[in-house]
Amino acid sequence: MKHYFEDYLGSQPALDTADLDPGDAGVYEVDDDPLAVYRDDDGELHARSAVCPHKGCLVAWNDGERSWDCPCHGSRFDVGGEVLDTPAVHGLDDVSLPDGSDT
Ligand code: FES
Incomplete structure (x- = not known):
């Protein structure tokens, strides 16, 4: 299971905010953590954090709804990480981007 999780997390691209235009979003690996960046x-x-607080799957960006959606059991979160649809009852964890990422 540990290797599966490492492989799963390791499949995220490294964060390069220069690639994100206004309205764009994605899941990126930052310091070995998957982050949902918009x-x-x-x-x-x-x-x-891109880790769904329900059971730990990674959320994915829904461009049409501008939400973070979990493919495992259907939880959805707004761009601020607040719960839009259950079963998750807690929002996505707050994280900090590395210095210099806000360009
Ligand atoms: S793990 Fe995300 S909804 Fe269950």
Whole structure:
């Protein structure tokens, strides 16, 4: 199971915020953690843990709804990480981007 999880997390691209245009989002690996990163229409970056607090799957960006959706059991989160749809009852964890990532 540990190797599966490492392989799963290791499949995320490294964060390069220069690749994120306003309205873009993605899951990136930062310091061995998967982060859900979204750049809003004003250019501000928003980052949360990409690990769903329900059972630990990784969320994915839903471009149509501008939400983070969990493929495992259907939880959904807004760009601020707050719960939109259960079964998750807690939002995505707050995280900090490394210094210099806000460009
Ligand atoms: S692990 Fe995300 S909804 Fe269950």
